[in-house]
Amino acid sequence: MAEEWRFRSASGASIALRRRQHSASCRELAVRGPRLQLHSLSAATSAVWLAAYGLFALSENSMVLSAAIFITLIGLIIYLHFVKIDQESLLVIGSLGIQVTSSYASGKENTTFIEMGQVKDVVINEAIHMQKVIYYLCILLQDPEDPQGVSEVVPLFQSSKPRLDCLIEVYKSCQEILEQRKTAPQSS
């Protein structure tokens, strides 16, 4: 059972939130950012090649042109493989843990799994980021010595940066599953 909503990111880009309920205690929430647009790609390529042609006209060195082509190709591959994140997803399994996946435009996927014993809570936190105050969802990890303490904060959806309305949807979905921990305590 899948639902999809459209939201905006902190910078104004359009993002989509998809929620799938696999079972009563398992939910998957995925935030998709905008794909790489053809017009921005061709604008960047044309700018680099025009600058290279200008340099070639000034210096009469044809290596500039081949270097520009090389740089464009390598830059595009690095961008798609290391920078451009298409989709970030959160898979919450009630008794097991939380899995965070980032999928890059080149197809690479980064996955992190946090087991439920370590998860204290999933909260919406506000912090200062680059001269702005943003809301972001984060997982609070339990401190083994101190039951009330937080040992680590894991921020989620770092590259798509959804706004508060999207975060509230994700927060409510996660809390519905996390509340089941208290009502049905398992022996650990």
Add this chain to the structure above:
Amino acid sequence: ENSPAPLPERAIYGFALFLGSWFGFILYLIWAYIPETWLFSLGLTYWPQKYWAVALPVYLLVAVGIGYILLFGINMMSTAPLDSTHTITDNFAKKQQQKKFQEEAIPALRDIPISEVNRMFFLPEK
């Protein structure tokens, strides 16, 4: 004891500083503009190089400009990153004591944990 009121001593300090700064400025102008030979003929020979009459103001202005950028950068560096626990709590909040709840009294001021705040804001009460 620390009031900013005008006192006679402060007036005297102010006037002394005023005269001193005018004297320093006139001295700087003399050093920068009057040719060395004229100063030597008066017997005043021990001056720094005139190069510094231009270099020091330039150093000062560049330092002020870099200071703006440096302050901005230091601010950005001291801001806690998004994955640090300092965005959620700090030493005072961890060590705070729980006061007993009294009926009919305003509850004591305390740092409320972020999970509670989130539940209150974002989960509608049924």
